[in-house]
Amino acid sequence: MPMEPVAPMSEGEARAAADADSRQLLSAATVEEALTVLVEVARRLTRAHQATVVLTPAPGRTRGASVTSLSRAYEVWGGYAVPSRGGPGRARRERRATTRAAEPRGRLAVTLPSEAGVLYLFDREVGDFTQEDEVALSRLARLAGLALESARLLLEEQQARTEAEDAEHRAAFLSDASRLLASSSLDPKVTLDTLARLSVPVMADWCFVDIIDEAGTVQRTSVAHADALDAPLALRVREFPPGPEGSAHPTTRVARHAESLLVDDIDDAWLHRVAVSDAHYQTMREVGFHGIMSVPLVARGRSLGALTFLAVRPSRHYSRADLDTAQDLARRAALFLDNARLYREARRSVLLRDEFLAVASHELKTPLTPLQLRLQWLRQQTRKDKPYLPTSMVLSQLDVVQRQVDKLSGLVHGLLEVSRMSSGRLSLHREDVDLEVLAREVMARLSLAASQAGSEVSLTTRGDVTGRWDRLRLEQVLTHLLANALKYGAGQPVRLALRDAGDDVVVRVEDAGIGIAREYQSHIFERFGRAVSERHYGGLGLGLYVTRQIVEAHGGTIQVSSEPEQGSHFEVTLPRREST
Secondary structure: OOOOOOOOOOHHHHHHHHHHHHHHHHOOOOHHHHHHHHHHHHHHHHOEEEEEEEEOOOOOOOOOOEEEEEOHHHHHHOOOOOOOOOOOOOOEEEEEOOOOOOOOEEEEEEEOHHHOEEEEEEEEOOOOOOHHHHHHHHHHHHHHHHHHHHHHHHHHHHHHHHHHHHHHHHHHHHHHHHHHHHHOOOOHHHHHHHHHHHHOOOOOOEEEEEEEOOOOOEEEEEEEEOOHHHHHHHHHHOOOOOOOOOOOOOOHHHHHHOOOEEEOOOOHHHHHHHOOOHHHHHHHHHHOOOEEEEEEEEEOOEEEEEEEEEEOOOOOOOOHHHHHHHHHHHHHHHHHHHHHHHHHHHHHHHHHHHHHHHHHHHHHHHHHHHHHHHHHHHHHHHOOOOOOOOHHHHHHHHHHHHHHHHHHHHHHHHHHHHHHHHOOOOOOOEEEEEHHHHHHHHHHHOHHHHHHHOOOEEEEEEOOOEEEEEHHHHHHHHHHHHHHHHHHOOOOOEEEEEEEEOOEEEEEEEEOOOOOOHHHHOOOOOOOOOOOOOOOOOOOOOHHHHHHHHHHHOOOEEEEEEOOOOOEEEEEEEEOOOOO
16 A cells, blocks of 8 residues: 655744644653653654654663554554664664565664664655754753653652652551551450451451460461452451461461562462462462561560451552561550460469469468467466376377478478579479489378379389489479379379480370379469369469479479370470480
């Protein structure tokens, strides 16, 4: 198809058009708009069928932006491939033959100022490009350079304004979060639920809070989402908190190693890589997030869990500034969690103290009552006309008195022992000890207590159970563990097992008694810690605390496994030698 030329404009029309083009070019608000105006003006100015501008790639990029303008005749006639540009600063005219059109065809190229790019013109409507075209195009290129610089400055100004607005929004969000944390109750569950809801949709389309409990397991305590229709999906999301050490779950290292995570280009391969199961993969797919930002909750150098944000909307992307904001929020939330935990521990300590004082008062009064009665009886007998008392009667009364004095002495000794241990004054006197021999001595001493409890105590030994330990302290350990088993497993057999474990010796005491509820198992080794009421079981609650202190002083460990009404198993691991 022949490409018909457009009738030339008069000089006045051309000047007016040039002025209008210049104003339009210089008033462009964006780089894309400036490039579009540039190629339209350049094509019309030189009466070309195609104008293309290609910008120099930005640092780190392989391609720069490009815009093309085609005449209507050219669009109808057919396409034209843009050739590679020439060297910088060169403007040249080229002619070449073609079998598709009889009209001469050529190319004119000019470099934009500061080598920002190259403007190409192809196929003049009538004849080849002229020297006047080249001069006009060079002037237009200089004008375009000013327009591009202005557009870039405007873009930088807009970006700066956007960043300032984003920073203002982030500051307002953190301020709201701080007020929430400062004014909330000390119930972590309620506060973290509110914090997660506050984060949606300001910071995320989904927000999770995962907390590490006292047993070291991560619990997902809060899930918030922007779309109310996602409520059933949120219930499934709760089922996939960060896993144990080594888990592929994306936020495991965030919660357990305090490492922040930011991924803004999530694809299906990434989901497969981090899924812990097919159900987890499918749930993540249904949430449909393309970005994730997760930050640790750290207080006093200890990770308490993780705060996670998901981006679902295409327009939401996470940046370093967003990560900084999330980390700031996590620090404030972690401080709240730590304060709440300290408050709970303080309250519990006060309750334990008050409970101990009540128990200690009761325990100390218990031997005093019969002691006082015996002394009163002896005093009354000596005031009679015949003060003579049979020796056997006096001795029997003195035996009762001695037993109560011994009981009082034991209680006071226990309190002093705890005081020394609490102040770090527990010292060990190591010697070669055969644990089987020591265990049989303790069992013999407790035989009366075992008989009264209706429990048979058995001992099994496997391998060498000797080592260098403090004999008297290990005697305390065995005594406390066996006495504890006899008290809470009354009427049921008690088994004591000693086992060779290479560099260690393992002591296991089992009973089939009332057991210990899970919520109390982490407290029974604390000072005055109890799992049962003192009304039904006496004692100061010091035995297991003393036991743990002695075991740990030897470099060992003590653990308990138990279920209510199914008995308790205490296991002590003792290194044979003192570590160097």
